[in-house]
Amino acid sequence: MPDKPEPAAHTPSTVMGLGANLAPSAHSREEFERAHQRLKGWMIRLFLENTGHGRDVADELSQRAWSLIWQAVSSGRYDPQRAALTTFAYGVAHNVLRQWQQGRLREQRRESLAAAAARSDLATSTDGLSDVGDLVADAERVDLVRSCLRGQQPDSGLSAGETHLLRLLSQGLTDRELAVELDISPSTANARKRSAMAALSNYLTKMEEKRTT
Amino acid sequence: MDEKHIMQLLHAARGVDELERDLGAAPSPSLRLATINARRVWGLRIAAALALASAGVALVTWHNHHPSSQPGGSLASGSQSHQPQAPLTQTNTTNGAAPSAASHALPKNPPRDLVTQGSVVLAIADDGTGEPTCVNWSSTALAGRSLHELRDEDLRQMGLALSCTGDTRRMLVVGIQGPKSALPLTEEGAVDVAKCMLATPPCEGSVFNAKACASSACLSQEVQVRVKSVAMR
Numbered sequence: 001m002p003d004k005p006e007p008a009a010h011t012p013s014t015v016m017g018l019g020a021n022l023a024p025s026a027h028s029r030e031e032f033e034r035a036h037q038r039l040k041g042w043m044i045r046l047f048l049e050n051t052g053h054g055r056d057v058a059d060e061l062s063q064r065a066w067s068l069i070w071q072a073v074s075s076g077r078y079d080p081q082r083a084a085l086t087t088f089a090y091g092v093a094h095n096v097l098r099q100w101q102q103g104r105l106r107e108q109r110r111e112s113l114a115a116a117a118a119r120s121d122l123a124t125s126t127d128g129l130s131d132v133g134d135l136v137a138d139a140e141r142v143d144l145v146r147s148c149l150r151g152q153q154p155d156s157g158l159s160a161g162e163t164h165l166l167r168l169l170s171q172g173l174t175d176r177e178l179a180v181e182l183d184i185s186p187s188t189a190n191a192r193k194r195s196a197m198a199a200l201s202n203y204l205t206k207m208e209e210k211r212t213t
Numbered sequence: 214m215d216e217k218h219i220m221q222l223l224h225a226a227r228g229v230d231e232l233e234r235d236l237g238a239a240p241s242p243s244l245r246l247a248t249i250n251a252r253r254v255w256g257l258r259i260a261a262a263l264a265l266a267s268a269g270v271a272l273v274t275w276h277n278h279h280p281s282s283q284p285g286g287s288l289a290s291g292s293q294s295h296q297p298q299a300p301l302t303q304t305n306t307t308n309g310a311a312p313s314a315a316s317h318a319l320p321k322n323p324p325r326d327l328v329t330q331g332s333v334v335l336a337i338a339d340d341g342t343g344e345p346t347c348v349n350w351s352s353t354a355l356a357g358r359s360l361h362e363l364r365d366e367d368l369r370q371m372g373l374a375l376s377c378t379g380d381t382r383r384m385l386v387v388g389i390q391g392p393k394s395a396l397p398l399t400e401e402g403a404v405d406v407a408k409c410m411l412a413t414p415p416c417e418g419s420v421f422n423a424k425a426c427a428s429s430a431c432l433s434q435e436v437q438v439r440v441k442s443v444a445m446r
Contacts, residue, residue: 038236039232039236041359041362042232042235042236044358044362045358045362045367048356048357048358054356054357055356055357058357084229086229086232086233086236087229090225090228090229090232091225094225094228138222138225141222142222142225142226142229143229145222145223145225145226146226146229146230149223149226166223169220169223170223170224170226170227171227172224172227194216197216197219197220200219201214201215201216201219204214204222205214
């Protein structure tokens, strides 16, 4: 294991207050800065719209999310070959938002944590913020799903019909709406949905096993 | 991997695709990292925002109870009659000259100082008579965001949230941001801007262009403006 180099002055990690001991590559710092400039407006809007609080809360959550993202980038746990930084940032932001929402719910004791997790996009844990490693893994899965939906994974085993159905599901269509769209009965729509999801699940599992071996 | 997790991945995949699409439409940013400065600025902004919130008007509505059939005619509101006002500033079509889209091209750097800077969103009901039938406005609708960060859909949604009740042909949503001294933050100011926007002769081009051009004549050149026309019928 190489010795940890001295951190450079005014690196993003210092700015974020992480006090990281690693000096990341110039390339990863550049990528991070580029992503930060592209996504900071979107992230603030996400938190403003979903917390119902003012800019100070949105800023706080945004800082938290960018700290996590930088942590993953600077430590090398995030691999740009496996998932786009946008996808990773999207997952981290939603995870931070969910953690905040769960915290509020625990304070207010109005709803079950299970109901809160069901409203989230990526529920990998109901106990606060997910580990950075889990967030990276989820981003990889999301990008793999995205390329499946675009028909870019010929070895996925998904038929054209299954891919089309999964695209409709990603748009939030219910079983009844699927049935109307595909001109089939709701029960047939449900059966095809389960089959398509099982096929996708098998492919994702296979890819993960391939990666870990 | 259970079905619930697969559904979450599918929704997230769609969310990221939409995000990429939105970012693809946004102007490319500089690479300068503004985090250090942002932290300092936001300390000031939080204090200023609290002051603004206590002084700001959440939502104010003005109705034209006696719409005139002639553009530029007199207007009676309650017991007072209002004569049509001249445009607030000298016409200067060379400044931010007629954009080809519904929105002005905005400066890249939004206003930083909330103590003297502010914003207002107007929703102007237009029945094609040349006079607004109703104006709603809010000085807190932007919620601290910059005009240039908004998508057209965001502005449209704000306008719909502010829209007057009742049947109207069209609504003009005008987002204005800049020095508070240059903003229409009073009833009189908002009504003046609304009347000017609908009464100013259109520039060449589509209706969208016309309103975008009109805004440069109706408002101070110090402010940033975004305009969206929404068909209500």
